[in-house]
Amino acid sequence: ETGVTQSPTHLIKTRGQQVTLRCSSQSGHNTVSWYQQALGQGPQFIFQYYREEENGRGNFPPRFSGLQFPNYSSELNVNALELDDSALYLCASSAEGKNTEAFFGQGTRLTVV
């Protein structure tokens, strides 16, 4: 168990809706990253938050947005859901520094119908 928890574990949404996924970081970690893992693919980097600011982003459209709170928990919001957004969404937290390991949560399985 890594100490990173994600909620909910599973979610079904309709195309066009909005969704919010939540992540609680491991104690002492001030950096959180979000990844999308489509079926049969490796995780793809969405963005990273450090001390409540987005400081890095992958190749995802603006309808993917996030927040990090003072307690370093985080949210991933996706607007105008598309069928291709169906995936496992993984949150990873890490401590400050270059050599730090990222600890992953168990993910939220999002299905868009």
Added chain:
Amino acid sequence: AQSVTQLDSQVPVFEEAPVELRCNYSSSVSVYLFWYVQYPNQGLQLLLKYLSGSTLVKGINGFEAEFNKSQTSFHLRKPSVHISDTAEYFCAVTLHSGGYQKVTFGIGTKLQVIP
């Protein structure tokens, strides 16, 4: 830009046999290398990592990997696999750019251990 290539999408192997899962990477700068394991319906668990120093890295569950800079490879090995090793394995590189850490994953290799 960095990229990771996992050459085998699926690897079947008999129990107690050795296994090698291949990974090649490309990057214009120095990177850190990782192997993660993902069991069904689970998140990712770190097996091992190479940051610097000795090119042979030992990880959990009896796995090891060797960093080969000239061949830009980071192959994962285990001398004798168990049924419980059946899972998907991801090779990853981490690049620090613009103050943030980005992890790029390979497509994954499904290891199927046959009794």
